[in-house]
Amino acid sequence: MTKSNLSRRSLLARSGAVASAALLASVAGSVVLSTPVYADSSATTPTGEDIRKALSRYQRNRDRVRSGRPSPNGWEMEKTTDGGGSVWTRPVPGTPLSGVAVRIGEVETVLVHVIRRFHYEVDQLRKGEVTGWRSPGKVHKGLPEGNQASGTAVRIRPEFYPAGAKGGFFPPQLVVIRDILAELDGVVRWGGDDRRTDESLFYIDVKPGDPRLTALVEKLRTWQDTPSEGAGTPVDVLADDRRAAAKALQRSQRGS
Known part of the structure; x- marks a missing residue:
């Protein structure tokens, strides 16, 4: 697709995807860095594979804990x-x-x-x-x-x-x-x-x-x-x- 044919909708869609990926990576990075091995400042910087595994654990735990339904008071x-x-x-x-x-x-x-x-x-x-x-x-x-x-x-x-x-x-x-x-x-x-x-x-x-x-x-x-x-x-x-x-x-x- 040429620059002139790149629609505003395409730009927004791509921007949204990038933002979502960045957010998930941020969450996963936080999960990795909160583990005992990475709490030590001498530990190495988490790799992409570390983040992928941490994100997978985070999502599994989220599904295990959250119901997706509110109690009568809205929580x-x-x-x-x-x-x-x-x-x-x-x-x-x-x-x-x-x-x-x-x-x-x-x-x-x-x-x-x-x-x-x-x-x-x-x-x-x-x-x-x-x-x-x-x-x-x-x-x-x-x-x-x-x-x-x-x-x-x-x-x-x-x-x-x-x-x-x-x-x-x-x-x-x-x-x-x-x-x-x-x-x-x-x-x-x-x-x-x-x-x-x-x-x-x-x-x-x-x-x-x-x-x-x-x-x-x-x-x-x-x-x-x-x-x-x-x-x-x-x-x-x-x-x-x-x-x-x-x-x-x-x-x-x-x-x-």
């Missing part, structure tokens, strides 16, 4: 945890829990905060009493519990507060739960407010990329770095401003 469900995806078993500082499988990053920061405040202010938790991620095949995908499959929900003491049962908490405990939800600016929803009651369930109630989640995480991380702030710090859940915020959010979430 992608994953088929396994601790397997190279976005859901990993994370520690819950200050509790006897061995860890909880949640989506790492912003979601982790929020849900761990919920668990810690529950432990400190509602009732002390024991090892094994919190369930995070569950396989997509083991949840009702059309119900809020389906959010567990994306690592964006936790169940706290599901044996104590089974789905469908109401009235599992004493009034003072409910006051604290309402305060936790209000403190999180409505980013988290409690299953006790759902049409099908599930008082053990707490889940992220915004979609990926929602600025409310980012703003909340900035606040929580600031508290983590500030003495006398955050989970474990005594707060007056009966203070007028906190109760007003909690009641307003309760009305809003119950009505949605």
Whole structure:
């Protein structure tokens, strides 16, 4: 094809192919360089064959982990945890829990905060009493519990507060739960407010990329770095401003 016959469409198609190849090579290169042998600065530069093999491993792992389907709150469900995806078993500082499988990053920061405040202010938790991620095949995908499959929900003491049962908490405990939800600016929803009651369930109630989640995480991380702030710090859940915020959010979430 001569230069004069090279159409704009052909140019765009070729440019897109080059860009896609460059992106895949970049991903594969990152995978190669993150392995122990290439983490050593004295190791040789990865070859084209190294990158091809790493890209193949990356794609196989991606297919093994990702489902391609969203949970009810819009986050992608994953088929396994601790397997190279976005859901990993994370520690819950200050509790006897061995860890909880949640989506790492912003979601982790929020849900761990919920668990810690529950432990400190509602009732002390024991090892094994919190369930995070569950396989997509083991949840009702059309119900809020389906959010567990994306690592964006936790169940706290599901044996104590089974789905469908109401009235599992004493009034003072409910006051604290309402305060936790209000403190999180409505980013988290409690299953006790759902049409099908599930008082053990707490889940992220915004979609990926929602600025409310980012703003909340900035606040929580600031508290983590500030003495006398955050989970474990005594707060007056009966203070007028906190109760007003909690009641307003309760009305809003119950009505949605």
